[in-house]
Amino acid sequence: IEASAAELAKHLRPGACVILESTTYPGTTEELMLPILEAGSGLKAGADFQAGYSPERIDPGNKTYTLETTPKVVSGIDAASLATVQSFYDDIVVRTVPVRSPKEAELTKLLENTFRHVNIALVNELAMFARDLGIDVWEAIDAAESKPFGFMPFRPGPGVGGHCLPIDPSYLSWRVKQSLGQTFRFVELANDVNEHMPDYVIRRLVAAMNDREMSVKGRRVLVLGLAYKKNTGDDRESPSTRVVELLSDLQADLAVCDPHVDPSRSHAAGTAEHVELTEAEVAKADAVVVLVDHDDFDLEMVARTGSYVLDTRRCTAGPNVEWL
Structure with missing residues (x-):
C-alpha cells in the first residue's frame, strides 16, 4: 500500500478519486495512505482530490456470487468522496452498502474473515475432542443445521489457507495490540488451532x-x-x-x-x-x-x-x- 500510494502520488491530479480495496487494519486509508498521497502530490485530500475505501469481496471458485452479484461496501473520507465512490461501484455491482467512514469499511472486511476464521477453529477443535470422546461431529453439525435460527454451520478441515483467512484476522489483532495494548484473544486462539x-x-x-x-x-x-x-x-x-x-x-x-x-x-x-x-x-x-x-x-x-x-x-x- 505504501509503495502503491507513493507511485500514485506522482501522477495524482486535482479532481481524482482514489479508492483502496486491499484488506488491511482499520485506519489505513486515512492514517497511512492519505499522508503519502498528500506528501507526494502536494494536493490536499478532501479539497483537491477524493478518497475512499471499499473492501474486495471476491470468493474464488464461487460461481453463484461473482463480482457483479456480491454487494459492495463503500466509504469515503467525506460526503463528496462517498458519493463518488458509491456512484462508481453502482455501475458495476448489484448493490452498494455505504458506511460512515473508511474505518467502518475496513473493519467490515476484517469482521467477515475473523468470523469465519474463529468459527472454523471452533469446529476444528470440536472435531478433535469429539473423536476422542467417540462422537461423530459431522452428524452433530448436520443435526444442528436443522435449527432454522441462531445457527450457521461450519465444518472441520485440515486448516485454513489463501491470502485472507490465515492473515487478515492478524491485522485486527495487531491494531488492537498497537492502539489499545490489549490482546485479541479469540483471534490468537483461532490462529493456534487452525495453524496446527x-x-x-x-x-x-x-x-x-x-x-x-x-x-x-x-x-x-x-x-x-x-x-x-x-x-x-x-x-x-x-x-x-x-x-x-x-x-x-x-x-x-x-x-x-x-x-x-x-x-x-x-x-x-x-x-x-x-x-x-x-x-x-x-x-x-x-x-x-x-x-x-x-x-x-x-x-x-x-x-x-x-x-x-x-x-x-x-x-x-x-x-x-x-x-x-
Whole structure:
C-alpha cells in the first residue's frame, strides 16, 4: 500500500478519486495512505482530490456470487468522496452498502474473515475432542443445521489457507495490540488451532497406519489437493503444503495430485511426485489423504479403490474411509 500510494502520488491530479480495496487494519486509508498521497502530490485530500475505501469481496471458485452479484461496501473520507465512490461501484455491482467512514469499511472486511476464521477453529477443535470422546461431529453439525435460527454451520478441515483467512484476522489483532495494548484473544486462539490442523492430520494418519501395522516411512501416500480451496489453483498459505512437508519429513513415498495447481509453481514442488488421479495410482497407495474436494476428482473411485482413505472434507464414504 505504501509503495502503491507513493507511485500514485506522482501522477495524482486535482479532481481524482482514489479508492483502496486491499484488506488491511482499520485506519489505513486515512492514517497511512492519505499522508503519502498528500506528501507526494502536494494536493490536499478532501479539497483537491477524493478518497475512499471499499473492501474486495471476491470468493474464488464461487460461481453463484461473482463480482457483479456480491454487494459492495463503500466509504469515503467525506460526503463528496462517498458519493463518488458509491456512484462508481453502482455501475458495476448489484448493490452498494455505504458506511460512515473508511474505518467502518475496513473493519467490515476484517469482521467477515475473523468470523469465519474463529468459527472454523471452533469446529476444528470440536472435531478433535469429539473423536476422542467417540462422537461423530459431522452428524452433530448436520443435526444442528436443522435449527432454522441462531445457527450457521461450519465444518472441520485440515486448516485454513489463501491470502485472507490465515492473515487478515492478524491485522485486527495487531491494531488492537498497537492502539489499545490489549490482546485479541479469540483471534490468537483461532490462529493456534487452525495453524496446527495439518499436524493433527498427520497424527491421525500415523495412528491409522500403525493400526494397520505400517509406518509412514517408505509407504506410498497419495495426497489429493494442494490448493487452499476447492476448485481453485491458488495454494498460497495452503494447509496442504504443511501436510506435504510433514509427510516428507517422515520419509513417506509421497505422491500429490491437484489438476488446478501448476506443479512447477506449487509451494510443494520438489518434495513429492506429481501424478494424475487414476485408479492405478489409488490402488498402489498405502494411504490416500483427501485435503481438497475438487469437483473433477473422482472421489467415488477413491473411496472404492483406496485401501485406506483419510478424508478431511467428508466427501467420500466407504469401509476403508475415515473422516477427520
